Amino acid sequence: MSIIHTHNITKTYNPDTVPVHAINGVTLSFNEGGFSAIIGPSGCGKTTLLNMIGGLERPTTGTVEVNGETINTKSKRALTEFRLKNIGFIFQAYNLIPVMSAFENTAFIMELLGWPRDKIKSRVMELLEAMDIADKAHQRPNQLSGGQQQRVAVARALSTRPKFILADEPTANLDSHATGNLLDMMLKMNEREKTTFIFSTHDDRVMRRARRLIKLDDGKVVDDARS
């Protein structure tokens, strides 16, 4: 069942001065429980497409629907709430809150949603154990390795069981071993929690594990292969 659908979306930056067409009419659907990767060379529009799916940017034309709901017409406030309740984000640079421990970083979104304390604690520990970093729960990001930080970021993204997770180059700063471990963890969660993962990447290691590869070039889908 398709939970995300983009219909002929375009994105043009600086339309009034020097227009840059980042996305040129992309129509895509993503099914629930998928593990997809958007690939392509640098500047092909991977991050822009991911941002539009995640409601971080609005398409210049076209529509983005999530669960049948058009999100690109929502107000800023409604979009923020929508992201909070529906989407998990994983960023290239981990983007953890440096003054918070791994536990607190993982609990952050649940706290924002007002979950009860005991429920937060059990969910955080469940995720940190699944990510194999339960023993690092009280350490701050600067005390963790890059791989461990990204695992905390994955745990945070998964914490509220969002409908889908958008991961922008999640392995770009990781070595092979850490990348392998992280992908194992994400696949495990994809299977266990049926969470939809959409990556933007140009990392072969991610491409090999993805079940669907969407290739972008000059803002257009040039290939869409499923395995």
Added chain:
Amino acid sequence: MIVAYAWRNVWRNSTRSLAVILALATGLLGALFIAALANGMMDKWVKTAIDNEISDLQMHHPEYLITQELTSTMDQDRIAQYLKADSNIASYSFRVKVDGMAATANNSVQVTGLGVDPTTESEVTNIHHLVEEGSYFEDQSNFKSMVISRKMADKLKAGLKSKIILTLADAQGEIAYENFKVTGLFATNNTMFDESTIFVEKDQLARILKLEPGQVHEAAARVVDPDLLEVTVAGLNSSLGDVETESWKELNPTLKVTASTMDLYNYILVGVVLLALIFGIVNTMLMAILERTKEIGMLTALGLSRLKIAQMIIAETVFLCLVGSTIGNLLSFLAIGYFGRRGIHFEEFAEGFESFGLSAEVFPSIDTEMYFTITIMVVITAIFSSIFPIVRAFKLEPAEAIRD
């Protein structure tokens, strides 16, 4: 969670935060200490004026206040009955008062002569304690005693045992004069008072003025509870319709206005200091926000609402300012407490101070309430200072912020 996050953010760049905290603490210490000094001066001024000159309240014939006519007198026995009956009156004394000329062989000075009953007067004013040479009407010789200030003695080129002729117009409008012997020299810290007031015994002055027995110009009284002063004054005014009773605040409006506006001046002073500090606080918070552009963008992407972002920035600014104000208040409390007990003597400015009736020895003091009010002012300043950083944070677009 937002509160804990904000608190930790304050200490992310501890050097920068400490700079603001120290600026705030130092600013408040300076402002509060100056306010305490001003309060101390004011308290001493009021206390000295009440103790040495005015007393808590005075009573006069209503006409006397306007014309200072010597015939506008009151019956002291009748007034004494009312004063005795009032439970808030601690002590009282009656005075005969006249303007005249005090002269020695060397000089003459225009004076206000106060005829007092030394025993009762000692219970309403402190002049007897301020006699530095001689005594306060304890000389039992046949001479009529006069107690004058050192400054007056200098002007008249007189000293202890000098003869002074007091010339005045009596109640019938005729010129009268009498010889007095200086038996006591006093010194207050009010130059104006010292250079214009002489004390003689009431009965002697009343005789010179040809007043009817038992007639006086002024009654001065001290109260048991100063907080009930206005009630006492109102009570006496309603019981004694033909006598006007006034508190020290009415008798010396300048003193009242200055004392009552002192708090306002102090708050304005602190307000100006806080206003100057706003720029530093805004700058620090702006730096903190700009340094965390990517983080705030990430938080917005994750779903942190604008309201929560505003709460976070306000909490951060309030924490920063509260730490500074707590240190500032604590240092002020210690400094004011120490100097409040020990006193500060402005030796070099003593003459200038005394010409305004102020003591050169100041005991800084401040109402405890002021610390709380200032803390509230600091919180308001912090909230105000966070507006600009909040606006900057709101302008961040999550996608752009993360990309940056």
